[in-house]
Amino acid sequence: MRHTADDPEYDWPTCCACGRDLWHTELGRHVCRICEDKTAARLTELPALFTQLNTIAALTRGARPPEAATSGSRVPPIPPRLDVLSLTAAGGAATRLRDIEDAWRTELRRTAPSWTVAPWRGCPAEAVPEHVRFLVNNLPWAAGCYESIGQDVEDVRHLHAxxxxxxxxxxxxxxxxxxxxxxxxxxxxxxxxxxxxxVSHRIRCGNCGTEWADMAAWCVLRRQQEAAQAGEAA
Known part of the structure; x- marks a missing residue:
């Protein structure tokens, strides 16, 4: 908020997210249309970003740290990506989006048990698109009527980043x-x-051209690697 030159006693309303003076057509809103549009774009991109992150998490979940590798092992441990795991596991992206949705639903006074116990809420990969759908659909309302929208805009920006x-x-x-x-x-x-x-479930050997095309094939690959290692050790 700041005083204008024409009326020093009047505090011109500003966007609670970026601090920019609101246009006359934006008066009565809590955030400007620029912040609303940017937030909508970031939310829309989150499901695809999460899918890519979840693929990395599937590869690194349960990985051993580098020092756990046995000497001379032909199958090195997959390096853990803690930044990825923290976003895809419980308390990560899905939980952070859920908390925003639940706060909005409470404000709208239409929280229903069928939503809070929805089966997809237990699966981050399924939950992220559902949370995003709700937030994008209700963002215009929140931008105009929800007093805490500034913090949510910032939270979405941080999560996207x-x-x-x-x-x-x-x-x-x-x-x-x-x-x-x-x-x-x-x-x-x-x-x-x-x-x-x-960005792909497919693993392809650049030398012999053999491919492992999906999650089930990854299990086969691991068994083959262990068998090859055991054969060399023998």
């Missing part, structure tokens, strides 16, 4: 090593390094 930063990590730009190729060729074990991407 954290998801984007986790996916653009320069040290591991969405790809993690998942051991060596266990395929036996005419001249012996392929043993080429395998990489998994954050």
């Amino acid at each position: 954290e998801c984007t930063a986790a996916l653009s990590d320069d040290r591991r730009p969405g790809r993690v090593g998942v051991g060596l190729c266990p395929v036996v060729l005419d001249d012996g074990l392929c043993a080429a390094p395998l990489l998994a991407s954050a």
Whole structure:
């Protein structure tokens, strides 16, 4: 809030999210249309970002730290991504979006048991799109009528930034090593390094061309790697 030159006793209303003076057409709102549009765009992008993060989490969940690798192991441990796991696990992105939705529902006075016990709420991958759908649909109301919207706009901005930063990590730009190729060729074990991407379930060996196309195939890959390691040890 600040005084105008024309009327020093009048506090011109400002956006509670960015502090910008509201236009005459925005008077009565809590946040400006610019912040509303940016928040809507960030919310709309979150489900796709979360899907990519969840793929990385599936690869690194339960991983051993590097020092846990046994000496001479041909199947190195998958490096854990704690920044990713913190966003995809309980208390992460889904929980943070849920808390905003629940606060809005309370303000709207239409919280229903069928919503609070919805089966998808226990699964972050299913919950994120549902929370986003509700928040995007009700954002115009919140921008105009919900006094705490400024903090929620900031929370969404932080969450979007954290998801984007986790996916653009320069040290591991969405790809993690998942051991060596266990395929036996005419001249012996392929043993080429395998990489998994954050944007695809497919793992492909760049040397022999063998592919593992989905989560079930990853389990097969791990068993093959363990069998190859056991064979060499013998």
